[in-house]
Amino acid sequence: MPILCHSYEIAEGKSKGFQINETYLFAVKKNGAIYVYQNACPHLGIQLEWQPDQFLDIDESMIQCSSHGALFRIEDGECLMGPCQGESLIALDFTINDGEIDVTLPNAD
DSSP states (O other): OOEEEEGGGSOTTOEEEEEETTEEEEEEEETTEEEEEESOOTTTOOOOOSSTTOOBOTTSSEEEOTTTOOEEETTTOBEEESTTTTOBOOBOOEEEETTEEEEOOTTOO
């Protein structure tokens, strides 16, 4: 399981992007909880951020696709508004060990 970062490196109410090999992903911290998703909009599979580490809307209350404005709930990645409404971001399994976020990459055998 690759280590993304230490949990303190993601500020409360903020997001952070990562690349591990060919996999793009991001993490969000909300109310002390961390959520990790693949960095791909379900609509076209494109990356979500408009600038590095900028995955949230202006209110920092939802994940936003910079290309289509689709809005996703942070807690479960479900698209609530936009061209992929009803679809969801792909959540990644992870553990936190001594504050380090260890992620399970897709197709990791």
